[in-house]
Amino acid sequence: MPSGPxxxxxxxxxxxxVEDADHFLREIRLARGRAELTxxxxxxxxxxxxxWCVSTGRDWRTAAREMGxxxxxxxxxxxxxxxxxxVVPGPGTKPVRGDTRINKVLTAVRMFLxxxxxxxxxxxxxxxxIYELSDDHDLPLAARGESGAMRHRLRAHHRLQEPETEVDxxxxxxxxxxxxxxxxxxxxxxxxxxxxxxxxxxxVAGLRRCDPHLxxxxxxxxxxxxxxxxxxxxxxxxxxxxSKSKKSWVMPVDFLVVKAFDQYALExxxxxxxxxxxxxxxxxxxxxxxAPISADAIGELCESLSRRAGLGRRVGPRxxxxxxxxxxxxxxxxLDEVQMLLGHKHPESARPYLHPAASRLREAVNRVPSPxxxxxxxxx
Numbered sequence: 483m484p485s486g487p488x489x490x491x492x493x494x495x496x497x498x499x500v501e502d503a504d505h506f507l508r509e510i511r512l513a514r515g516r517a518e519l520t521x522x523x524x525x526x527x528x529x530x531x532x533x534w535c536v537s538t539g540r541d542w543r544t545a546a547r548e549m550g551x552x553x554x555x556x557x558x559x560x561x562x563x564x565x566x567x568x569v570v571p572g573p574g575t576k577p578v579r580g581d582t583r584i585n586k587v588l589t590a591v592r593m594f595l596x597x598x599x600x601x602x603x604x605x606x607x608x609x610x611x612i613y614e615l616s617d618d619h620d621l622p623l624a625a626r627g628e629s630g631a632m633r634h635r636l637r638a639h640h641r642l643q644e645p646e647t648e649v650d651x652x653x654x655x656x657x658x659x660x661x662x663x664x665x666x667x668x669x670x671x672x673x674x675x676x677x678x679x680x681x682x683x684x685x686v687a688g689l690r691r692c693d694p695h696l697x698x699x700x701x702x703x704x705x706x707x708x709x710x711x712x713x714x715x716x717x718x719x720x721x722x723x724x725s726k727s728k729k730s731w732v733m734p735v736d737f738l739v740v741k742a743f744d745q746y747a748l749e750x751x752x753x754x755x756x757x758x759x760x761x762x763x764x765x766x767x768x769x770x771x772x773a774p775i776s777a778d779a780i781g782e783l784c785e786s787l788s789r790r791a792g793l794g795r796r797v798g799p800r801x802x803x804x805x806x807x808x809x810x811x812x813x814x815x816x817l818d819e820v821q822m823l824l825g826h827k828h829p830e831s832a833r834p835y836l837h838p839a840a841s842r843l844r845e846a847v848n849r850v851p852s853p854x855x856x857x858x859x860x861x862x
Contacts, residue, residue: 487511487718488518490525492532503528506597517724527590530556543604546595546611549588549640556584581642588640614639651804651837652677652797659791660784667745668766672780673787674739675712676799680806680824681733683777683799685714688723689762696740710735714825721761721774727825734823807835812842 483489489511492503506528507521534555535542545552557577579587592612598604613636652660657677664670675686693713695705705713712733716725750757753766761774780799788797807820821832 483512490518490522492525492528500532502598502603503532503594505601506594509597510593515728517726518722519724523586524590524593527587528594530561530587531591531594534559543598543608546608549591549612552591553584553588553640553642556587581644585642585644588638592638609636612639613637649800649804649834651808652801653805654809656788656791656793656797657802657805659793660787660797663787663791666766667742667749668763669783669787671739671742671746672763672783673802674742676780676784676802677805678739679712679733679735680803681712681714682726682803683780684724684726686723686780686799687721687761687763687775687777688715688717688719688725690715690717690760691762692760693762694735694743696735696743707732710737710740719761719774721776723774723777725825727827729825729827731822731825733825804835804837807832808837808839811836812839 489507491507492500494500503525507525510516510524511518511521531545531552532542534540534552535545538551538555540548556579560578595604595608595612599606599608657673661670661673661677664673672686675681675689676683689712693715694711695703695707695713696710698709700707700711712735713730714725714727714733715730716728750764750766754764754772757764757772759772759774763775765771765773765775784798784802785796788795803824807824810820810823811817817829817832817836820835821829824832824835826832
């Protein structure tokens with residue numbers, strides 16, 4: 483866009499913009515504030531849906547009645563890069579797309595169709611083909627609200643059962659090994675921001691030099707937060723770094739992170755002297771020097787450090803974030819504290835990040851009194 487924000491859209495074989503899809507993706511990006519990569523994921527899903535409609539002679543406005551056939555097409559039909567143009571499934575044949583990928587495509591299609599209904603591009607009856615109307619009696623009491631009145635909600639008709647995949651936490655030994663394998667103060671700071679502060683890669687890459695307040699008192703900067711901390715702010719960045727959380731929050735940091743900031747500041751000055759970039763983390767060892775690093779570069783760094791440290795597996799940024807949350811709880815932290823530190827809106831969002839240490843689980847079991855203790859001295 484002329485004002486700077488970018489979004490992904492859909493074009494046909496003649497490279498003409500598909501107006502209905504473009505209107506939806508533009509609204510997702512500009513009116514609802516979703517990330518650029520979100521529009522990319524939705525655009526990819528819409529391309530598959532529209533391609534299926536064209537190849538099978540269907541009108542996308544009425545194709546929702548046959549979503550089962552679309553799912554079958556997704557599972558077995560390769561994309562343009564596939565070597566086989568015709569697929570004949572048989573015993574032992576691996577699907578082209580898994581359940582998780584198919585569900586993401588269906589999510590994009592549902593949102594596109596809902597947008598089309600709202601804008602009168604398709605009939606309202608399409609909603610009944612993709613959603614079922616359900617009451618809230620199956621929800622826990624905490625999720626029903628305080629009014630006591632029965633509410634209705636939309637529940638997707640078509641959703642495949644995805645395999646449960648839990649993200650493991652990085653162990654303290656793995657984090658230390660990766661930290662020792664770093665070859666620069668910048669990389670050590672990145673590791674601490676991931677594993678000790680718990681930021682996402684997009685949040686780390688999107689930090690500006692004005693975000694860290696490392697003094698005991700920052701009143702002179704117009705900030706009333708006590709102690710060293712980092713402000714996590716959602717912005718439109720030129721390196722496409724994006725904070726997943728819409729709200730801004732303050733993340734306290736300890737002396738190790740403050741020391742890493744100091745060492746990185748000296749290293750940056752030695753390498754670049756006076757540079758004009760407002761981004762905190764920039765290229766120091768590859769061109770273009772002084773350009774902000776990307777979130778993908780942080781993932782590549784973690785992969786390189788895992789290999790260099792000889793860990794035997796790839797420890798990604800998300801595993802470092804899980805390690806931070808688990809360490810807070812193991813040290814006596816509460817769920818609401820983890821929620822605020824991770825920047826989550828809902829308390830339940832923090833639960834998947836908790837991986838209790840084995841020693842803490844054993845202590846919990848040992849705290850339960852034995853039958854002999856409960857029965858008194860005469861119990862056998």
